Amino acid sequence: MQRPGPNAGFTLLEIMIALTIMALVAVNITMVTRTGSQAARSGAFWQTLNDEADQTLDRITLALMSSDADNLYPIAIAPLYTNEVTYSVSLGVENGEVITSSPESISWEQQEDRGRVRWFENPGLPDERSVTWSNWVPMFFAGETFNGEDDNENAVVDETGLAFDMQGELVNVHLTIERQGPEGEWLPTTRSVQVTCRN
């Protein structure tokens, strides 16, 4: 057999095979990249959602921990709940008397078909201040519908996305945060915690 000359090219068959292999590799790379980016987006989405739920719940629990159970109102005992709680936090002791802050409140407010969690200082007064802690709180707690029953078996009936129920010095906090996922669907994450009022 004679060696190909220095100016010899590729045969058609060689080019076809090479193109096919390149196409397969490109398709695989594309699939891996797409799956990877979807997973990264999904992972980032859930992590962000969980972080928002944790951060909001941390703010609520810190506020309630510093409060006095005797000054909490309204009082709601399961299966009833309240989506707003007013309290005062302790600022220390002076001349043997405990000094408390101005009244504060944490409430769920409806915004169109969803809700948000807001914190107020001096609620209802001329010098009222407020901060929104989360804009992504749905109408109802995850798994709950407005039917007069405890659908999610957490001892509370028809609770909203943020709900409180009390047991003496203990306050149960139920929170759902819901955002639109990468595919456009609404995805919730829930938190329930029991807080002891320290004062």
Next chain:
Amino acid sequence: MASLLVVTIVAGLGAGLVSVQSSINRRHAQGIHNRQALYVAEAGLSEAFLALCVGKSGNVGTAAKPAMWGSGVYWVEATQDPEGSILLNSTGLVGGGRRSITAVVRAGSNPVAESGFFGMDGVTIGEGAIVDGCDSTLDNYEDELTPSARVTSNGDITLHGNLVAKDREAAAETFVYGNVSPGVEGVIVSEPGVQISGSTFPLTDEVSAPAIPVPDLPLSGGSVDLSGSSLSDVDLRYEAVQINAGTTLTLKGPLTLVVDTLEVDGTLELDGADGKVEVFVLRDFRFRAGSALEMISVLPTQVGIFLGDLGEPSGGAKAIETPEDALVFLPTGTFRGMLFAPFSDLTIPASLRVFGSVGGKTITLAPGARVTFDEAMLNADLGVDTLPQLLSWQVVELPDEDLVSSRLDPLLQLKLQGVEPVQSAQAHAESVVQLEYRDHTNVKRHYTGDISAFDLNDVYVLESVKWQDPVTLEFFGKLKAKHDEDDEDEQ
């Protein structure tokens, strides 16, 4: 060249993705660490609280050498307030998380005295009885009444007035200068002629009577007649003690007396001026008509009479109800102290003037009785350990310390500095203790030194404990040595 460019672009994209992901992870971890730091700070508060309960200052660890707890560290600074309360500031550090919380604690509140005049199942106040309050550490009660009385029950509280008084001015009215608190589901039954100056709100939680531990003393004798005796600085256990009519038994503290039966026809004198007097009566408690109960000391915080489950048969089976003759209480005189009978229906006669606190299964004040709740009883070290009371808890700003502001893992940072955090239980500021105790042969002994070097099995009865900070001890030791040296030079 093109491939190099592609690789560079892809590498850059990858680095960007990794950076975004790691910042998300860091934020997530920071939230967890902050929460954990709060728990560690609370653990620090608990440790400081425990230190206060055993008489220490409440200082645990320092910023330079903190105490270790799990994967974090903490330290607690205790500051004594001029008003007598203690400010505990606890700082917890875990990973990059930091939290600082403050609690204001009031030293020791006796759980028996907290309820004032307390009847578990009910309180009855007879017509013309007066219940008021005072603070024997501040003023002389004899000069004025104060509205600090406490009448408390898990059940109902009944106050009898004068329903049919022909002469209203002459009729004795029933007064409570203070608060009357029935049980959560209890009521106040108040007849005309009753005046209550304070709150009448019911309790928000049931009050439980604390268990009073009876000292386990060796038997000193069987049935003894202590008429005309004077006892002091002893701990005694008898089966029965008798005081005959016309005679006096004087008990002078420090003294503990445990008896199955106490029969008093004469006078029992109690003197707590030099130390606590605690009398425990387990079966029969009889102060018959004509007997007297008198006090030599003035402060009620040093005298306590505790009644057990009276009428309990010697076979050990529990009595369903206290037999009527197991408890007879008809003395004249004055009692200043704590009288606690959690299993018995106790009646305070009008002939006995009471200052202090009284607790029972039910409490009845006979018509015309006078009882005064003394606020000093809240700090009385009688019957049970007086635990510190939490007044306030709040999250505060982080202190300005290098360990706090660096945001590195504290364990790593301390390791780099060559500092090893101390285990929580060994991190208390005070490790030197002064003990006064009686050993198993009833000999009084003293010990001063590190608590870890002391064998607690040697102790039969612990009389007093004082903790000291070794650094302060060393400082004052050196100061004393210098003064002694200067005195010698002068001579």
